[in-house]
Amino acid sequence: MAPHGNGNQRSFKLQAEYLRRTEDGQLAQSSANSLQELFGGYHARQSGWYVQGVYQFLPRWRFGARYDSLDSGEVAIALVQQGLLPLADFAVLAPASPSRVSAMFDWNPSEFSRLRLQYAWDQARARGRDQQLMLQYLYSIGAHGAHKF
Numbered sequence: 652m653a654p655h656g657n658g659n660q661r662s663f664k665l666q667a668e669y670l671r672r673t674e675d676g677q678l679a680q681s682s683a684n685s686l687q688e689l690f691g692g693y694h695a696r697q698s699g700w701y702v703q704g705v706y707q708f709l710p711r712w713r714f715g716a717r718y719d720s721l722d723s724g725e726v727a728i729a730l731v732q733q734g735l736l737p738l739a740d741f742a743v744l745a746p747a748s749p750s751r752v753s754a755m756f757d758w759n760p761s762e763f764s765r766l767r768l769q770y771a772w773d774q775a776r777a778r779g780r781d782q783q784l785m786l787q788y789l790y791s792i793g794a795h796g797a798h799k800f
Contacts, residue, residue, distance in 0.1 A: 659710055667702040680730060680740075689736065691729030695744075698722050711759040720750040749775035764790040 678693040699722065705715035726744045730736045751774065757767035766788055773781040 660707075661709075662707045664705045665702075666704075667700065669698070669700045671698045672696070678728060678730065680736060689730055691733065691735070692727070693729070694727040695724065697724040712757075714756045715754070717753045717755075718750070721748065723747045749773075751775065763792070764788070 672695075674693070674695040676693050677690055679688060679690050681688040699720060701717060701719035703715060703717035705713055707713045723744075723746050726741075728736075728738075728741060728744075731738050731741070751771055753769060753771040755767055755769040757765055759765045767786070769783075769785045769787070771781075771783040771785075773783060775781070
């Protein structure tokens with residue numbers, strides 16, 4: 652969206668997406684203490700989403716923000732439901748709802764390069780919130796429409 656009609660001068664882009672994943676299959680469990688291997692059904696469902704906006708306020712300058720979230724969903728393990736294994740054996744499948752908020756600022760010194768500064772508050776781990784500061788330099792080289800290298 653270009654509020655003043657010229658997308659090269661000023662523009663705003665809003666983007667959102669919802670994702671969903673379902674898994675069905677068999678789970679095999681073997682132990683070093685036992686020669687027996689156990690098999691059982693496995694079903695999992697996850698979902699997540701994000702929304703982001705980027706505002707170009709001058710021809711080569713932009714800033715933006717993003718929020719993303721995941722719901723680890725439901726997991727059904729037949730071996731646990733039948734009492735053959737404890738749920739604690741599958742700690743990596745414990746319910747979680749990680750989220751992240753990011754803000755970025757970038758400058759394009761040319762049509763072939765971009766310098767981006769991004770800061771994120773990431774709440775993916777149970778211990779608390781990670782703060783991440785990233786400085787990124789992107790550049791493009793090689794054949795393109797204006798030059799056939």
